[in-house]
Amino acid sequence: MDPHTRRCGRRRRLALAAGLLPALLLAAPGPALAQAAARYPDKPIRLIVPFAVGGTSDVFARLVGQKLSTAFGQQVVVENRPGANGNIGTDIVAKAEPDGYTLLFAADGTMVINPSLYEKLPFNVERDLAPVSRVVLVPLIIVANPQLKASTLPELVALGKRADADLDFSSAGLGSTGHLAGELLKSRTGIRMSHVAYKGGGQAVTDVVGGQVPLLVTALATADPFIKSGKLKAIAMTSGKRAAGAPGIPTVAEGGVPGFDVSSWYGILAPARTPAPVIEKLHAELARILQADDVRRRFQELGGEPIGDTPQAFAGVIKDDLAKWARIVKDAGISVQ
Known part of the structure; x- marks a missing residue:
């Protein structure tokens, strides 16, 4: 074989190898990710609450965090990172390693109202965060x-x-x-x-x-x-009906404002690109916890109803609420510079 032919053959082999490399790199992590998901969690989890201690999200986050700690045999550390109406703590999670060890206990205000209030946010809710489950609906x-x-x-x-x-x-x-x-x-x-x-x-x-x-x-x-x-x-x-945990308190609608109905939801999200098996494991455990009688009773005492919907259903709620609150914010003329 002449030198020119050998050089051409070598170039073809190098080109073929270069073409296969991305596919090999994409395929290689599969077993490793599966093994990591099977072991998950094998170290403490940070549950970021983007509001101050003592608020609603903090109360529910600590209840859920305690139950998850027991279920997983790993400490779930609730970390309050308030500021900018929840944007600071949310951005921390959006930029965290997508391994399931940094999670967000989010409020609907930050997730579906802030995108209409702020001209520019450091994160995109639908692009940078992966829904796990809504936890509770709170009037x-x-x-x-x-x-x-x-x-x-x-x-x-x-x-x-x-x-x-x-x-x-x-x-x-x-x-x-x-x-x-x-x-x-x-x-x-x-x-x-x-x-x-x-x-x-x-x-x-x-x-x-x-x-x-x-x-x-x-x-x-x-x-x-x-x-x-x-x-x-x-x-x-402000809800459409009286709260199970406070049946003696009338609604705004009962007070003369028909059709008035506003409630909040709180949920858990992970950084985008968190492996699907980790999301599924988190969701399954949350759903089990939220179905427990003692958790349901405690949530109702605090004026909330446990949810535990799927990641897909949660993503749908976020999409719909982004559109709904955008209209309300525009009508109210509210903005943040």
Whole structure:
């Protein structure tokens, strides 16, 4: 064989090898990923809560984290990373290693409202995060400092319509579900009140209890201990029906605003590209936990209903809610610079 022919043959072999290399690289991790998923989890898991300690997401995250720790035999460490209405903690998870050891306990406000509020986010919800399961559906509640001269929704609306009305209401953050529920109440009733944003439901509750702000729209889980102790008074639930955990508190619709229905959901997501077997294992364990009678009772005591839907169903909810809240944010004229 002449030298030219040998050189051509060598080039063809190198080209063939180069062409096969990407396929080999893609195929090679398969068994390794399967083995890693089979062992998962074999070290502690970080569950990032993108809001402050004491808020609704924190309360439910710690309940679920404790159950997952027991189920997996590995510690699930709840880590609060508040700021920018949940964007800071969410971005940490979006950029984390996609191995199932950094998870997000997300609120709907960050996932499906923030994309309409902020001109630019450091993450894309549908591209950078993988849904595992919604955990709980939580109706919101309007609560007030006991000194406020209104104890029912009709009394609050009458107070807020007075010429000298100067009411403030707080929420877990600008653009949160509580904030938009308050804005929707304003538009439906003509009540005059201004929003005061906080970095989490815990601090918002503290300031309403202390009298710095008269009103708060938050989840029942956050406000319930203060209602029972008399430090806050319940005005109305924002959900379409009364909460199982607080059947004595009427809804906004019952108070004269027909069709009013706003609730929040909380769920767990992982970084995009987390192996499907890991997502499936997490979902299966969450679904089992959320079906347990003791968990259901505890969630209902806190004003929530456990969900445990599939990753595919959760992705569908996110898609639909992104469109729904985009319309509401536009109509309310809310934006964040």
